[in-house]
Each structure stands twice: as structure tokens, then as C-alpha cells.
Amino acid sequence: xxxxxxxxxxxxxxxxxxxxxxxxxxxxxxxxxxxxxxxxxxxxxxxxxxxxxxxxxxxxxxxxxxxxxxxxxxxxxxxx
Amino acid sequence: xxxxxxxxxxxxxxxxxxxxxxxxxxxxxxxxxxxxxxxxxxxxxxxxxxxxxxxxxxxxxxxxxxxxxxxxxxxxxxxxxxxxxxxxxxxxxxxxxxxxxxxxxxxxxxxxxxxxxxxxxxxxxxxxxxxxxxxxxxxxxxxxxxxxxxxxxxxxxxxxxxxxxxxxxxxxxxxxxxxxxxxxxxxxxxxxxxxxxxxxxxxxxxxxxxxxxxxxxxxxxxxxxxxxxxxxxxxxxxxxxxxxxxxxxxxxxxxxxxxxxxxxxxxxxxxxxxxxxxxxxxxxxxxxxxxxxxxxxxxxxxxx
Numbered sequence: 001x002x003x004x005x006x007x008x009x010x011x012x013x014x015x016x017x018x019x020x021x022x023x024x025x026x027x028x029x030x031x032x033x034x035x036x037x038x039x040x041x042x043x044x045x046x047x048x049x050x051x052x053x054x055x056x057x058x059x060x061x062x063x064x065x066x067x068x069x070x071x072x073x074x075x076x077x078x079x080x
Numbered sequence: 081x082x083x084x085x086x087x088x089x090x091x092x093x094x095x096x097x098x099x100x101x102x103x104x105x106x107x108x109x110x111x112x113x114x115x116x117x118x119x120x121x122x123x124x125x126x127x128x129x130x131x132x133x134x135x136x137x138x139x140x141x142x143x144x145x146x147x148x149x150x151x152x153x154x155x156x157x158x159x160x161x162x163x164x165x166x167x168x169x170x171x172x173x174x175x176x177x178x179x180x181x182x183x184x185x186x187x188x189x190x191x192x193x194x195x196x197x198x199x200x201x202x203x204x205x206x207x208x209x210x211x212x213x214x215x216x217x218x219x220x221x222x223x224x225x226x227x228x229x230x231x232x233x234x235x236x237x238x239x240x241x242x243x244x245x246x247x248x249x250x251x252x253x254x255x256x257x258x259x260x261x262x263x264x265x266x267x268x269x270x271x272x273x274x275x276x277x278x279x280x281x282x283x284x285x286x287x288x289x290x291x292x293x294x295x296x297x298x299x300x301x302x303x304x305x306x307x308x309x310x311x312x313x314x315x316x317x318x319x320x321x322x323x324x325x326x327x328x329x330x331x332x333x334x335x336x337x338x339x340x341x342x343x344x345x346x347x348x349x350x351x352x353x354x355x356x357x358x359x360x361x362x363x364x365x366x367x368x369x370x371x372x373x374x375x376x377x378x379x380x381x382x383x384x
Contacts, residue, residue, distance in 0.1 A: 035364060035371060035372065036363065036364045039364060039365075039367065058367050059367060
């Protein structure tokens with residue numbers, strides 16, 4: 001099953017060559033999966049792209065719930 | 081005078097598939113191995129930047145003979161009790177260089193040492209092994225030259241051995257009670273005895289055994305003392321800050337871990353390095369380890 005995501009944030013950190021990225025991704029399919037499995041899913045979804053990419057850093061792989069919690073805590077910190 | 085040290089120039093054996101092709105093959109110093117292999121030793125000649133002038137040598141020699149003749153025999157040196165208050169130690173013993181002998185409560189010699197600051201050494205010993213530090217004999221060797229100190233130490237050691245037939249327990253090889261060892265980085269593990277030795281077991285089996293026999297194993301680029309990629313460096317940093325015992329394997333070591341990268345990728349079904357295994361199971365790479373570390377999950381995992 002292809003990986004579905006509700007939110008993603010891809011940043012090109014290659015400094016121009018377009019082969020180095022960091023990814024933050026939120027998906028329901030991460031529910032109940034360990035971080036390693038989540039990363040595997042992202043890597044699998046990007047198999048073709050990975051051939052061109054030099055380095056991919058998955059900085060966050062969250063479930064929608066975790067994402068919301070994080071957004072909220074960031075918000076409350078921003079307010080405080 | 082300029083001293084130049086030439087390291088063997090690294091040969092490019094790989095295309096630039098990897099981050100640091102120029103550094104490949106440089107790391108050949110680790111000594112721990114699953115197989116007995118001849119130790120490769122690198123002898124760096126000691127380089128004196130200041131040519132010793134003739135007058136220098138003469139002065140030193142004269143000085144040395146004066147000092148050694150002034151040094152009392154071990155048996156004639158006075159046995160001075162170590163004050164129980166460590167603040168009082170610098171007033172009791174001189175804060176200059178010399179040889180010293182530590183005696184326990186039964187007046188048995190425990191350790192013979194040399195120091196640039198006798199009082200400071202006594203303070204340190206008293207703090208780390210108070211039960212063995214009852215009294216001290218010392219001989220001042222007022223010479224900055226280490227050779228003079230060593231000579232004084234030797235003369236006391238020889239005197240003690242000829243009198244008792246024994247080496248003080250603290251000076252026996254392997255005893256680390258008295259000498260603070262500099263924190264040594266463990267050597268990296270090697271998977272094979274060398275690239276030209278035909279393996280009798282598949283590399284997968286060696287990997288399998290390695291990760292199952294060791295609680296924490298990090299496959300990194302470069303050695304643990306000098307990681308060659310930022311991600312590997314971060315992994316080493318995290319593991320060390322957790323204070324965890326771990327083994328490291330350099331996946332760029334073409335000499336002893338030839339073929340490891342490809343085989344390990346298949347074994348773990350994980351495309352990149354570093355890779356960290358705990359209890360035989362892949363935890364992930366740098367991103368996962370970092371994330372777990374930041375959330376405090378890593379500590380729990382390593383406790384298991």
C-alpha cells in the first residue's frame with residue numbers, strides 16, 4: 001500500500017545540488033509502528049527517488065495524534 | 081627546524097560513491113579482532129624540535145649526578161604518616177617532583193611512584209584509596225628531566241625487590257589502583273582477519289554473531305575515535321553521553337571489513353549508515369537514535 005500522508009515538510013538542504021533533503025512527515029499509517037518501521041515505510045515510498053538522492057534525513061515521522069500534540073505544545077510555548 | 085610527518089598517502093580504491101573517498105583505507109589501527117592477527121604497529125619516532133647543545137648535556141649530567149647522590153635509599157628515607165585531613169598534606173609533603181613510596185597500615189609497601197608534585201599525588205592517592213595510604217616515604221628529585229625521576233624510581237624499586245623479592249602490589253602489571261589511566265577509547269571491532277584471507281563462514285553470519293553477542297553495536301563510517309561522517313559522529317556522541325558500553329565497527333575499513341557495507345545493508349534491510357543494533361536488533365540510523373535520545377527513550381532501551 002502506498003504511503004499516505006496528511007502533512008509533510010521537505011527541505012532541500014543540499015545547498016543547491018538538490019540531492020540532500022530533510023523530511024518531516026505525518027501519516028495515519030504510522031499508528032502503532034516503531035520509529036524504525038516508520039522510516040522504512042518512508043524509504044520504501046521513496047525507492048525510486050532515493051536513487052537520485054544523496055542523503056535523506058527523516059527528522060520526524062509522526063502519527064496525526066502526535067503531530068497535533070506537538071503543534072499544541074509548540075503553540076503553548078509560543079504563547080508563554 | 082621544521083619537522084614533517086608523512087602519513088602514507090591514501091590510495092583511491094573506490095569511486096566517489098561514499099562521502100569521504102579520500103579517507104578510505106586510512107583507518108588501520110584498531111587492534112581487537114575475532115581472529116588472531118599480527119598487530120600492526122606504527123612507531124612514531126620521537127622528534128626533538130630543539131637540538132640539544134653540548135653545554136645543555138653537560139649541565140644536565142652534572143645536575144643528575146648531584147641529585148641522585150642526594151637521594152636517600154628507600155630504607156633510609158623517613159616514613160611520614162599521611163595526615164587524615166587532606167588540607168594538611170601539602171604542609172607535610174613537598175609540592176615538587178620526586179619519587180615516593182606508599183605504605184599501608186601494616187607498613188607494607190603498596191606502591192612506588194614518581195610525581196611532578198609529591199604532595200598533590202599523595203592527596204590524590206589518599207582520596208582514591210584511603211585504606212592503603214597510611215604513610216609515605218619520599219625522595220625529592222629536583223630535576224625537570226623525566227630521566228632523573230625514572231632513575232630515582234628504579235633505584236628504589238631495585239632496592240625493594242632485592243630486599244623482599246617482590247614488586248609492590250600497586251606496581252604489578254595490570255594493577256590500576258594507583259595510576260589513573262587516561263580514558264581510553266575502545267578499539268573498533270574488525271569482522272575479518274583481512275581482505276585476502278578467505279572466510280570460512282559467510283559475512284552475514286559474522287555480522288549476526290557480532291550483533292547478538294554484544295548488547296550495543298554501532299556500524300559507523302570511520303573509527304569511534306575519529307568518525308568520518310557527521311552522522312556517525314553524532315551517534316558516537318550520543319552513545320558516549322549515555323555512558324553505555326558499546327562496540328563499534330568501521331564500515332569504511334576495506335582492509336578488515338571488506339564487503340561489509342553491502343552485506344550489512346542486506347542483513348538489516350536498511351539502506352544507510354550508521355546503523356545501531358541493540359540486543360541483536362536494528363534500532364535505526366542517526367535520525368532515529370537522535371530522536372529517541374531527545375525523547376529520553378534511548379535510556380530505557382539501553383537498560384533492557
